[in-house]
Amino acid sequence: MKLSTLLLRIVLACAALMVLLPLLWTLLNAFKTNADLLVNTPKLIFTPVWDNMQYVLGRRSVARALTNSLVICSSAVAMGALLGVPAAYVIARVKNRLTREAQFFALSLRFLPPVAVAIPMMVIWLGLGFYDTRFALIVTYMTITISITVWLSIPAFERVPIAVEEAARVDRLGPYATFFRVALPIARPQILAAIAFSFILVWNEFLLAMMLSTSKARTLPVVASEMSQLGMNVPWGVLNAAVVLLSLPPLILLAVAGAGMNSVFSRKSTQD
Amino acid sequence: MKHLFSTASLLAVLMATTAQAESICSSDLRVLAQPRDGLTLLEDYVDEFEELSGAGFEIDYLNENDRRAKSQADASTVGSYNVYYVDEANLPLFASSGWIVPLDGYYPAEYDYEDFDAGMRSVASYDGKQWFAPIQGGGDLMVYRTDLLTAAGLEPPKTWEEYVAAIRKLHDPDNGVYGVALRGQRGSGANVWRWLPLFAANGGKWTDETGAFAFNSDAAVKATEEYLELFKYSAPGTQTGSFDESTGAFRSGKVAMIVESAPLGAMSKDPSQSRVVDVVGFAPPPTPLPGSGYAHGFAIAAKANPEEQDKACAGLFVAWATSKEQEARRLAKGQPGELTRKSTYESPEYVKTFGENLSVAMAETGARTEVLFWQDPRWQELGNTWGIMLEELITGSRTDVKATLNELETFAKSL
Amino acid sequence: MRVGRSLPYVFLGPALLVLVILAAVPTLYAVNLSLQNRTLSAPQAEYVWLANYLKLFSDDRFLNALWVSLKWEVLTVSATMAVGIGLAIAMFEAATRRWRMILSVLFIIPVLLPRVCAAFVWKFSFHPLYGAVTWPVRALTGQTPDVLAHPWGAMLTVAFVDVWQWGLFFAVIILKLMEALPPQPIEAARIDKAKGWEIHRFVTLPMLKLPLISLLLVKAIESLRSFDLVYVMTRGGPGVSTETLDMYAYSQGFIEAGNISYASSMAVIMMVLTVILFTSIWKRLNK
Numbered sequence: 001m002k003l004s005t006l007l008l009r010i011v012l013a014c015a016a017l018m019v020l021l022p023l024l025w026t027l028l029n030a031f032k033t034n035a036d037l038l039v040n041t042p043k044l045i046f047t048p049v050w051d052n053m054q055y056v057l058g059r060r061s062v063a064r065a066l067t068n069s070l071v072i073c074s075s076a077v078a079m080g081a082l083l084g085v086p087a088a089y090v091i092a093r094v095k096n097r098l099t100r101e102a103q104f105f106a107l108s109l110r111f112l113p114p115v116a117v118a119i120p121m122m123v124i125w126l127g128l129g130f131y132d133t134r135f136a137l138i139v140t141y142m143t144i145t146i147s148i149t150v151w152l153s154i155p156a157f158e159r160v161p162i163a164v165e166e167a168a169r170v171d172r173l174g175p176y177a178t179f180f181r182v183a184l185p186i187a188r189p190q191i192l193a194a195i196a197f198s199f200i201l202v203w204n205e206f207l208l209a210m211m212l213s214t215s216k217a218r219t220l221p222v223v224a225s226e227m228s229q230l231g232m233n234v235p236w237g238v239l240n241a242a243v244v245l246l247s248l249p250p251l252i253l254l255a256v257a258g259a260g261m262n263s264v265f266s267r268k269s270t271q272d
Numbered sequence: 273m274k275h276l277f278s279t280a281s282l283l284a285v286l287m288a289t290t291a292q293a294e295s296i297c298s299s300d301l302r303v304l305a306q307p308r309d310g311l312t313l314l315e316d317y318v319d320e321f322e323e324l325s326g327a328g329f330e331i332d333y334l335n336e337n338d339r340r341a342k343s344q345a346d347a348s349t350v351g352s353y354n355v356y357y358v359d360e361a362n363l364p365l366f367a368s369s370g371w372i373v374p375l376d377g378y379y380p381a382e383y384d385y386e387d388f389d390a391g392m393r394s395v396a397s398y399d400g401k402q403w404f405a406p407i408q409g410g411g412d413l414m415v416y417r418t419d420l421l422t423a424a425g426l427e428p429p430k431t432w433e434e435y436v437a438a439i440r441k442l443h444d445p446d447n448g449v450y451g452v453a454l455r456g457q458r459g460s461g462a463n464v465w466r467w468l469p470l471f472a473a474n475g476g477k478w479t480d481e482t483g484a485f486a487f488n489s490d491a492a493v494k495a496t497e498e499y500l501e502l503f504k505y506s507a508p509g510t511q512t513g514s515f516d517e518s519t520g521a522f523r524s525g526k527v528a529m530i531v532e533s534a535p536l537g538a539m540s541k542d543p544s545q546s547r548v549v550d551v552v553g554f555a556p557p558p559t560p561l562p563g564s565g566y567a568h569g570f571a572i573a574a575k576a577n578p579e580e581q582d583k584a585c586a587g588l589f590v591a592w593a594t595s596k597e598q599e600a601r602r603l604a605k606g607q608p609g610e611l612t613r614k615s616t617y618e619s620p621e622y623v624k625t626f627g628e629n630l631s632v633a634m635a636e637t638g639a640r641t642e643v644l645f646w647q648d649p650r651w652q653e654l655g656n657t658w659g660i661m662l663e664e665l666i667t668g669s670r671t672d673v674k675a676t677l678n679e680l681e682t683f684a685k686s687l
Numbered sequence: 688m689r690v691g692r693s694l695p696y697v698f699l700g701p702a703l704l705v706l707v708i709l710a711a712v713p714t715l716y717a718v719n720l721s722l723q724n725r726t727l728s729a730p731q732a733e734y735v736w737l738a739n740y741l742k743l744f745s746d747d748r749f750l751n752a753l754w755v756s757l758k759w760e761v762l763t764v765s766a767t768m769a770v771g772i773g774l775a776i777a778m779f780e781a782a783t784r785r786w787r788m789i790l791s792v793l794f795i796i797p798v799l800l801p802r803v804c805a806a807f808v809w810k811f812s813f814h815p816l817y818g819a820v821t822w823p824v825r826a827l828t829g830q831t832p833d834v835l836a837h838p839w840g841a842m843l844t845v846a847f848v849d850v851w852q853w854g855l856f857f858a859v860i861i862l863k864l865m866e867a868l869p870p871q872p873i874e875a876a877r878i879d880k881a882k883g884w885e886i887h888r889f890v891t892l893p894m895l896k897l898p899l900i901s902l903l904l905v906k907a908i909e910s911l912r913s914f915d916l917v918y919v920m921t922r923g924g925p926g927v928s929t930e931t932l933d934m935y936a937y938s939q940g941f942i943e944a945g946n947i948s949y950a951s952s953m954a955v956i957m958m959v960l961t962v963i964l965f966t967s968i969w970k971r972l973n974k
Binding site: 033034035038039040049061118119122123126131132210211214215218222225226227228229230231232233234 | 302304306307308309330332333334335336338341342345346349350352353408448515516519520521523524526533535539543544545546547609610
Binding site: 008011037041083099115143155174193207236239 | 710800817902
């Protein structure tokens with residue numbers, strides 16, 4: 001093995017430890033009492049307690065928020081992909097003043113901070129009678145998912161060689177068929193990354209979720225806020241348990257999606 | 273005491289029978305609150321409330337900062353909650369904006385409002401009316417390590433001078449013991465809160481006789497200098513920490529003496545939270561420090577309860593949730609944080625759970641508790657600005673106390 | 688090239704329409720709000736036109752927040768991109784296919800944690816008395832380092848948590864971009880005996896210029912929303928040394944006084960500044 005490879009692997013190992021150690025530590029802390037956490041030398045050996053986990057799992061809000069988060073985020077992401085990916089294709093392929101402006105417009109929607117949008121959104125959704133519904137949050141989140149999907153999918157389509165599409169045209173494929181059967185499959189890995197990105201953004205969105213929901217439509221980040229206080233204190237054990245439990249669902253989702261993607265990739269590579 | 277409890281439950285039964293005749297509530301109540309053990313326990317008794325009132329309730333929880341932001345935004349636009357969780361810092365804002373209504377007329381008399389701790393009742397009053405029923409609160413308590421004091425041959429300090437001298441003597445960072453733990457984090461409820469008793473003890477007032485602000489007074493300068501001086505002996509992490517950091521340091525056995533909000537007392541006797549359970553003693557804060565009274569509690573929302581009957585329903589919930597029976601349940605579960613009634617502090621059950629010493633100290637400190645913060649809607653803005661300046665003084669990015677207070681005075685005049 | 692007559696309208700039309708409606712309404716509302724003197728407690732308000740904006744420029748906390756935000760942007764965006772590109776190249780060069788998969792999953796985890804939770808967990812780790820990160824220092828020297836009590840220490844610590852969440856995630860995305868590159872130019876360069884770093888400096892990264900710029904701008908925007916992280920870890924302190932613009936706007940609008948008009952004017956200024964800044968960056972980089 002070359003020296004440079006070895007060095008790079010050490011860097012990677014360090015980075016992996018930067019993730020693993022805090023996570024394992026969090027997992028361990030989730031089973032400690034506050035008294036066992038507030039010690040000078042971090043404890044590796046202690047009497048584990050199940051209370052923290054039980055507290056988090058016993059909350060009615062958790063199960064409801066998990067369903068809400070899944071429904072709201074996946075709907076918003078799906079709508080974002082449905083509307084955003086074709087739009088990105090047009091912006092990448094048709095170069096004129098309008099599309100150039102549209103490209104930047106898509107991004108600029110994220111410029112207005114949520115602080116400014118929160119009150120207007122509350123008033124608008126209240127007026128329309130959709131305050132504290134999943135629908136309101138899905139539509140609100142669509143601005144995020146569409147704009148990010150458009151913005152990150154444009155470079156993906158720009159990298160699809162024009163010659164390939166020209167060849168498709170010679171094969172008498174119509175413009176729609178060219179998009180679905182030629183451009184989309186080639187750009188797919190990057191587009192999936194863009195969609196994943198938009199998912200992560202809405203999955204962790206907090207301020208709008210808090211302001212636009214009470215108990216019916218509240219999502220996991222809002223419940224995380226609930227877990228960060230108990231009485232006058234930060235319940236460190238409960239907080240660690242919440243980190244462990246609340247990060248599991250997206251992780252499982254991701255693993256499933258990743259496995260799906262992987263099988264797509266490997267099928268493609270065997271075809272190559 | 274037993275007799276009192278049974279009377280209360282008898283009343284509840286009576287209430288329940290009348291409630292069935294004409295149920296007070298027509299639909300489930302929505303409550304916004306901060307997570308507390310006492311409220312989790314309350315949720316177990318939702319059926320009891322349903323029987324009493326004819327409807328259930330649902331509590332949404334957020335942490336303190338988010339709860340404040342959400343309740344302000346909700347009360348001013350949507351009004352989706354029947355009952356708000358209000359604290360000392362935002363009561364003036366909620367009351368003066370008409371977001372909540374006074375308890376009078378909606379809080380059933382048989383729940384005995386006068387039994388709440390006097391300090392908390394005065395915090396819950398604004399403009400001569402009572403606005404919330406306390407679920408938590410208190411004044412200040414001095415908590416000290418009996419083992420360290422004995423080893424150093426010291427008596428629990430009675431005066432401020434003795435207190436400072438004892439802190440100096442007990443401060444021993446090389447052996448992992450710090451003299452004291454204060455609050456350094458910016459905020460009207462954080463560093464400013466701990467500074468308030470010193471300000472008051474030095475004779476500081478928010479306004480002078482003419483009603484003008486008087487921040488650059490000698491009292492404020494002296495209080496600030498004393499506070500900063502004491503910070504030399506404060507545990508690491510408290511310079512930018514608040515209640516959680518300072519009491520955490522004490523409960524982990526790093527701190528010799530501390531004057532903090534009263535719930536610390538019972539908390540330091542709880543083995544799951546404290547490593548110093550057997551070596552703590554309690555006393556009221558050293559003279560002339562007054563206790564800085566605070567309280568959180570439930571208030572009746574204005575917007576979500578348009579009709580008289582809605583308000584009565586919300587009032588019943590407020591009363592039921594803070595009733596003597598609920599206190600007894602919390603005490604039985606060993607939940608020290610949400611006890612607010614005088615009858616509870618004096619009960620034999622309390623003495624049995626937390627010891628004679630704490631019970632006596634709580635009674636003594638109650639007499640010393642005052643409202644020290646400025647009961648005005650502008651308090652949060654003023655207090656937070658002063659908090660920022662104070663934190664800068666504590667962490668050393670500012671040094672001139674007098675000039676800082678002059679700056680605060682200028683800011684206060686612009687409010 | 689030609690893409691058919693109806694396709695541009697069918698594909699672009701709905702997305703733009705939805706975006707314009709969804710964005711225009713709240714934006715106009717916010718601008719309108721910023722021209723009044725509304726507070727949460729007094730819904731009856733009148734138009735004060737530009738008074739809020741004029742007041743902003745004599746507000747020391749606002750000017751400080753602008754400066755803090757600028758530092759925060761430069762710090763987090765550059766560190767995130769550096770970490771992302773560095774780790775992506777490392778994975779591309781030195782990890783087998785299987786390890787790339789494992790590392791990718793691992794590197795995505797931090798960004799999936801709710802920010803409030805991540806902030807609390809790290810804050811606890813940095814605690815001078817019982818944090819796990821500060822423990823080696825305590826054990827070896829007996830000192831109790833309090834990083835959050837120093838202006839730069841606090842800034843760097845909060846930035847570290849931000850980069851921990853985003854930098855590692857960016858590494859995965861950039862790796863996927865590199866894997867999607869056509870292999871021929873890289874192989875050609877290898878045959879020419881180019882060194883590893885040269886290949887990436889002169890071949891891979893230039894080929895990825897456009898997507899990398901897109902990612903950079905996205906990160907710059909996400910960095911503008913930092914208040915949940917900052918609020919938990921430092922509350923903007925010590926003093927105002929980590930108080931970013933959106934945190935100041937949040938505390939003005941929702942926490943301290945409910946000055947929502949004032950907060951809106953801050954948000955509008957923030958929007959205008961970012962539009963100007965980003966347009967110029969975008970025009971320059973996209974040449």
